[in-house]
Amino acid sequence: MINRLLPEQISNFWNVIKYAIEQSLPPFVTRHSDSMNRILSSLLSGKTSCWASYERGGEGSKFNAIVLTKILYDDTSHTKNLLLYSVYGYTQIEPKFWMEGFAFFSKHAIAQGCDRLVAYTDVPFLIEMAKAYEAEMQTFISFNIKKTVEILRCLENQNR
DSSP states (O other): OOOOOHHHHHTTTTTHHHHHHSSOOOOOOOOTHHHHHHHHHHHHHHHSSEEEOOOOOOTTTEEEEEEEEEEEEEEETEEEEEEEEEEEEOOOHHHHHHHHHHHHHHHHHTTTSEEEEEEOOHHHHHHHHHHHHTOOOOOOOOOOOHHHHHHHHHHHHHOO
16 A cells, blocks of 8 residues: 655654665765755655555554655656655565556656656666666766866876
8 A cells, every 4th residue: 555644644754764765865866964854844845745655464554665756847848757756665575566656656647747757766677667668768877076076187187
């Protein structure tokens, strides 16, 4: 079962959610001392959504996975996409549950008027699933500007 968490629930379970987010941040996120506070603020304000997959049992509810989503709007092309910002499974996620999640978030994207469902991943199963469903895939390139500047300085010094 996947449910969107309300701000009060996010606050109550923040330590569990925070851990999941820290383990699955997208590759373009630079970690600052206040990164998690900014993410929490975005979640509490509704700019970013937090979804929990969980099971109910005799001992209460147990989280299986945490997913953060965000609507991305490209004003240049007037394209609206649903970004799976981060996905974290507390245990090994079976292919059946990946497919259920894919269907769930695809329907949610359609309901939000999105053109695409987009994500970053290095999970082999998801990459193979994307290929099987003929998803458009590109290579994401991310230069750390501070490191790039250092490399350029070294190259300039070598050329002198």
